[in-house]
Amino acid sequence: MAFGRLVEFTSPYxxxxxxxxxxxxxxxxxxxxxxxARRVKKKANEYLIPESVDLECVKYCVVYDNNTSFLEILKHDDDDDSSDESRQGPVLGAAIQCGKALTHLTRHPIRILKGGYERFSAMYHFFRTQxxxxxxxxxxxxxPYPVEIMPGKIYLGNFRQACDPKIQKDLKIKAHVNVSMETGPFFVGDADKLLHIQIEDSLEANLxxxxxxxxxxxxxxxELGSVILVFSTLGISRSCAAVLAYLMHQNEQTLKRSWAYVKKCxxxxRPNQGLVTQLLEWEKIVLGDVVTDILEPLY
Known part of the structure; x- marks a missing residue:
C-alpha cells in the first residue's frame, strides 16, 4: 500500500x-x-467516479482518505458504550472501500496512499493545494521530483533536478552524490557535502x-540526519548503479534483491551492462560470493 511514487507522475506523459x-x-x-486530486463523492453508499476519469486508460490509480495505514480490516470496539450499530463487526477505511469499488473498472491494481492525507501532507507540504x-x-x-529510495533520507534523480533550487528546498537536500561529468551549482568545492564521481555514460565507465x-x-x-540526492545526467544508469551499490552494502543483500527494490521506486x-558487471563484482565483495545470476533477466 503506497502512493506509487507520486513524484514521478507529475511529468506530462x-x-x-x-x-x-x-x-x-x-x-x-x-x-x-x-x-x-479529484474528489470522489458518495451517494447512497455508492462511490461516484468523476466523469472526466476513464479508469480503463489509467495505469496508476491512487486513492486516499484521512489516515488509513493498513489494508487489514478494522474492527469496532465492543465496549459497553458502543451502540448496536458499532458492534456490527468489521469495517473498512474509506480509501479501502472506494478502492474495492473501483477494482472492476480498471485492469491495473488500485493503490492506497499509506497513512492517508495526514501523513502525506505532513511529509510533502509542497504537494498541497486548494x-x-x-x-x-x-x-x-x-x-517531476526525484524518487525516494529511503523516505526523507535518500533521493534518486537527474541533473536537471539537482540544479533546481525549489527541489533542493522542498526536499531539504543537504548533500549531493553526482555521478556524471557535469558540474552542478550546489556544494561546489565542499567535499563534505558533494561527492562528485566523474565517469562517462558508457560501457567503459569504471565505478x-x-x-x-x-x-x-x-x-x-x-548519521548526521542529512538528506542526500544521488543523481546522474538522466538519472537512469550511473546514479541507479550507485544507489544499488549502497543498498547492497548497507543491507548486505544481493544485487537481485536491491535491483527489485529500486525498480519499484x-x-x-537501466544501468548499462558494464555497470551491472561491476555490481556483480561488488556483490562478491559484500557477500563473499556472486549470488545473482545475470542470465536471469533483471529487468
Missing part, C-alpha cells in the same frame, strides 16, 4: 496514465488536497574504485 482520488469530505478537500481546476498549460508546467567511498559518504550523512532505471 505519466500524468496521462495517473489519477489521484480523494475520498474525504468536501470541507476537508476544499481546505487542502494533493495537487490534481486549487481545483487546472489549465492544460499549468499541468504541463509540473516537473568500482569509488564504491567504498560512496557508501561511506552516504553513511556519514545519514523508479521503473525506468
Amino acid at each position: 505519466l500524468r496521462q496514465l495517473t489519477c489521484c482520488m480523494d475520498v474525504r469530505s468536501k470541507q476537508e478537500y476544499d481546505e487542502s488536497h494533493v495537487i490534481t 486549487k481545483i481546476i487546472w489549465m492544460p498549460q499549468e499541468l504541463d508546467a509540473f516537473q 568500482s574504485p569509488f564504491l567504498r567511498h560512496l557508501c561511506h559518504f552516504i553513511e556519514i550523512h545519514l 523508479k521503473n525506468n532505471m
Whole structure:
C-alpha cells in the first residue's frame, strides 16, 4: 500500500496514465488536497467516479482518505458504550472501500496512499493545494521530483533536478552524490557535502574504485540526519548503479534483491551492462560470493 511514487507522475506523459482520488469530505478537500486530486463523492453508499476519469486508460490509480495505514480490516470496539450499530463487526477505511469499488473498472491494481492525507501532507507540504481546476498549460508546467529510495533520507534523480533550487528546498537536500561529468551549482568545492564521481555514460565507465567511498559518504550523512540526492545526467544508469551499490552494502543483500527494490521506486532505471558487471563484482565483495545470476533477466 503506497502512493506509487507520486513524484514521478507529475511529468506530462505519466500524468496521462495517473489519477489521484480523494475520498474525504468536501470541507476537508476544499481546505487542502494533493495537487490534481479529484474528489470522489458518495451517494447512497455508492462511490461516484468523476466523469472526466476513464479508469480503463489509467495505469496508476491512487486513492486516499484521512489516515488509513493498513489494508487489514478494522474492527469496532465492543465496549459497553458502543451502540448496536458499532458492534456490527468489521469495517473498512474509506480509501479501502472506494478502492474495492473501483477494482472492476480498471485492469491495473488500485493503490492506497499509506497513512492517508495526514501523513502525506505532513511529509510533502509542497504537494498541497486548494486549487481545483487546472489549465492544460499549468499541468504541463509540473516537473517531476526525484524518487525516494529511503523516505526523507535518500533521493534518486537527474541533473536537471539537482540544479533546481525549489527541489533542493522542498526536499531539504543537504548533500549531493553526482555521478556524471557535469558540474552542478550546489556544494561546489565542499567535499563534505558533494561527492562528485566523474565517469562517462558508457560501457567503459569504471565505478568500482569509488564504491567504498560512496557508501561511506552516504553513511556519514545519514548519521548526521542529512538528506542526500544521488543523481546522474538522466538519472537512469550511473546514479541507479550507485544507489544499488549502497543498498547492497548497507543491507548486505544481493544485487537481485536491491535491483527489485529500486525498480519499484523508479521503473525506468537501466544501468548499462558494464555497470551491472561491476555490481556483480561488488556483490562478491559484500557477500563473499556472486549470488545473482545475470542470465536471469533483471529487468
